[in-house]
Amino acid sequence: MNDCVMIDSDLEDLIPGFIEKRHGDIRAILAAAAAKDYEAIRNIGHNLKGIGGGYGFDRVTKLGAAIEQAGKQREGDKACELAQVMETYFKNVEIHYE
C-alpha cells in the first residue's frame, strides 16, 4: 500500500523542487557514507528532520532523525539503508493537496 500525504495547497508549487532536492540529499548521503564523512550525514539528516514535516512529509522528518542518528554513531551502512528507504518512499508516495 502506497504512502499518502495531504499537503497544504499553498505549498503545491514548492513540492516538485522540494522532492528534487531530497533526491540530491539521498545521493549526497550515499557519497558521504562511501567517504565515511559522518558529519555530512549528520547535517543532512538534521536538515531533513527539520524540514520534512513542515512541508507535510512527516516520514521525511522521521527518516531524517534516523539518518542524523546514524551519522552521530558513524553508521554509514545504516545511513545508506535509510537513504534507500527515502528513495522508495518518494517513488511511491501519493500527494494530495487540500
Next chain:
Amino acid sequence: MAILIVDDSADSRVLIKRFLEKHGFGKVLTVENATDAFALLGLDQPEGLAKNIDLILMDGVMPGIDGITACQLIKSHAWFKDIPIIIITANDNAETLDKAFAAGAIDFITKPIKQLELKARVNSVLNMKHAIDQRKAREAELVKVLEELESVNRELSRLSSLDGLTGIANRRHFDQIYEMERQRAVRTGHDLSIVFFDIDFFKYYNDTYGHQEGDDCLKKVAAAAGSVLKRPGDLLARYGGEEFVAILPETEVTGAYKVAQDIRTTIEKCNIPHSASKLTDHITVSIGVAGGKMSLTDKQQELLTLADKALYEAKSGGRNQVRVAERNSH
C-alpha cells in the same frame, strides 16, 4: 514592518516565508547565516541600519555563528535590544531552550514548522512588540514634554526675577539675593556692602519730559550703573520707582564707596539732559553706602536701613554725591 528569517536551510526559509506571507505578516526578509543578518541589520554601526525589523526568526543550529550566539550579539546592540527574537530549533531539549532564553530569545518554535503554531507565536510576539513600541513612543513624548516644561519654567523663573522696564533684577529677586548674601556673610565672616541710589529730581524730569522719556532715562541709568559692576557676584536691582540698589558681596565699605563713586560719575558722564534739575542740566544720582561684617544679632534689614539713611544724607547734603553710613556696633 518586516520579519527577518535567519536559517541556513533554503527549504526552511522558503517554507517559513510562504507561511508568513500567507497569513499577511507583511514584508519578510531572509538571510542564510548570522553574518548576513548582522550586515543587514547594520550591527557594526552605532545606530544600526534595518530599523523596520519587528521580529527575527533565528535558526538555532547554523554553520559558523550559531543562532543562540547570534541572538546574544544582536541583543547587545542598543538599537536592537528590544527586537524580539524567536529561536527555531529541532532540538527542544531543556538545555538548548535554557541557552536560547539566556541569550535573550523571547520564544522558540520547534522544527518541523507547524503552520498554526508559527502563526500564533508570531502574532503574539508582534502584538507584544507593538505594545512596547507604543509605550516607548509615549515615554519619548512624555520626556519631550517634560523637557519643554522645564525650559519654560526656567524662562519663567528668569523673567520673574527681572524688572520689566530696565531688564535688571527686580525688587523680589533683590530681596532673595540680599538675604542669601547676608546669611553667607554671617557664615563666612566676609564683609557685605550695599549701595543705594536714586535719581536726583526725577519727579521734575517726568514732569518736564513725560513718562516715556522718564522710562528711557531709567533704562539708561540702569545700564550705566550695571556697566560699573563687573564681578559675577555683584547684583544691581531696581528697588522701586527711580531707586536702585547694588549688593556687593565680600566688599569692604571703602571698596563699596569707590564703586558708588564710579556709579555716580558714570551716570553723570552719560549726560542725560535734565533741564528741570536744580543742580545741573543733566541727570545725577545721590548715593548711600553701608557695609561691614554681618553677625547673627544684626537685624535683617539693618544694612538696607543704614544705606537708605546715608542716601538721605546725600540728598540733604546737596545731592550728586556719595555718603557712607556709620555702623556703631561694628
